[in-house]
Amino acid sequence: MESSKLASTATGRRRVIGELILGRKSAQQLEDLLRKSPGTDDIDGSEMTSARVLVNKILDSYNQILSNISSGESDVVSEVPAVDSPFLDGRRKSEDSGESCKTSVRKDRRGCYKRRRTSETRIRETSTLIDDGHAWRKYGQKPILHATHPRSYFRCTHRFDHGCQATKHVQKIQDDPPKFRTTYYDNHTCNNLSKSPQVIIMDPTAGDNSSNIIWNFESQIEPDYEPNDPVKQENKEKVQDFPHNKSGWPDYIISPNHLTTFDQTSGPLTAFSSGSDLGDVISSDVYSCTASTRNMEMDHLIVGSVFGDDFLKY
DNA sequence: CGCATTTGACCGTT
DNA sequence: AACGGTCAAATGCG
Numbered sequence: 488m489e490s491s492k493l494a495s496t497a498t499g500r501r502r503v504i505g506e507l508i509l510g511r512k513s514a515q516q517l518e519d520l521l522r523k524s525p526g527t528d529d530i531d532g533s534e535m536t537s538a539r540v541l542v543n544k545i546l547d548s549y550n551q552i553l554s555n556i557s558s559g560e561s562d563v564v565s566e567v568p569a570v571d572s573p574f575l576d577g578r579r580k581s582e583d584s585g586e587s588c589k590t591s592v593r594k595d596r597r598g599c600y601k602r603r604r605t606s607e608t609r610i611r612e613t614s615t616l617i618d619d620g621h622a623w624r625k626y627g628q629k630p631i632l633h634a635t636h637p638r639s640y641f642r643c644t645h646r647f648d649h650g651c652q653a654t655k656h657v658q659k660i661q662d663d664p665p666k667f668r669t670t671y672y673d674n675h676t677c678n679n680l681s682k683s684p685q686v687i688i689m690d691p692t693a694g695d696n697s698s699n700i701i702w703n704f705e706s707q708i709e710p711d712y713e714p715n716d717p718v719k720q721e722n723k724e725k726v727q728d729f730p731h732n733k734s735g736w737p738d739y740i741i742s743p744n745h746l747t748t749f750d751q752t753s754g755p756l757t758a759f760s761s762g763s764d765l766g767d768v769i770s771s772d773v774y775s776c777t778a779s780t781r782n783m784e785m786d787h788l789i790v791g792s793v794f795g796d797d798f799l800k801y
Numbered sequence: 802c803g804c805a806t807t808t809g810a811c812c813g814t815t
Numbered sequence: 816a817a818c819g820g821t822c823a824a825a826t827g828c829g
Contacts, residue, residue, distance in 0.1 A: 626820095626822075627820070627821060629818090629820075629821095631818085632817085632818065638819085640820070640821075642821095654820095656820090
């Protein structure tokens with residue numbers, strides 16, 4: 488096929504990937520349409536279900552192909568296994584090796600850390616701020632060079648009581664329409680979800696733009712907005728255990744293993760499907776979590792590694 | 802009063 | 816030296 492010829496060169500591969508991404512996007516839009524119109528005159532419920540299954544299969548195929556073909560295409564899609572254990576990360580060492588610090592002017596400065604060079608990251612871009620169901624605590628904010636908005640730094644609230652090392656960085660990267668990039672580092676080991684992940688349509692007025700369908704988790708702290716954010720309280724109050732989330736990964740996050748882990752029984756699919764008992768937090772604007780919704784995030788989530796500050800997206 | 806956020810300073814990497 | 820990431824005292828809030 489022509490695509491295989493194309494795929495043999497770098498530029499050809501990019502084109503193939505581009506086409507695949509377009510195809511996937513179309514499938515996602517179709518999926519969305521199916522969800523929005525649960526029953527029409529022409530299609531009964533079972534046919535609709537079949538259609539959704541088909542769409543899911545198409546999306547899975549796209550994802551599979553993309554993840555395979557782009558394994559070396561770092562600037563298009565990246566999928567890089569963890570380079571080092573979260574607990575061997577420099578930041579971790581800083582926690583428990585304070586004595587290795589240079590003599591500091593301040594009293595025992597715990598922060599003898601190393602800048603993260605390569606570590607497991609998941610990068611997500613959304614048109615709103617996200618709350619992934621975990622309780623985060625903001626520990627810093629910094630202006631970033633050549634960035635119009637500061638970057639906010641969050642760590643898991645259970646860092647100290649459960650030793651959870653998960654952190655994330657949130658940065659607004661675009662004003663109009665607003666766009667936020669959230670970079671997750673390391674796994675949650677606390678297994679504590681403050682609340683269920685949610686999927687909603689953020690901006691119902693922008694109906695024709697499928698990319699507006701995002702994972703919204705109400706608002707996380709806005710990096711450069713009003714600091715008095717109700718989210719703080721939400722994170723605080725809704726902490727509860729979700730024992731089924733054994734992996735420590737938020738259910739909507741692609742595990743570092745691969746996209747294909749979706750097919751596994753303990754994967755996000757299962758978790759989402761079990762969302763029926765979460766209805767109390769799903770508003771009218773919120774999609775219930777179905778198996779198919781997981782694919783929507785593919786537009787926004789990038790699994791990869793960060794080398795320096797270059798991140799890889801498509 | 803306890804906990805989360807803010808913010809300036811500190812530290813390691815580049 | 817610049818930069819990004821983190822710490823921790825100060826502050827705010829419920």
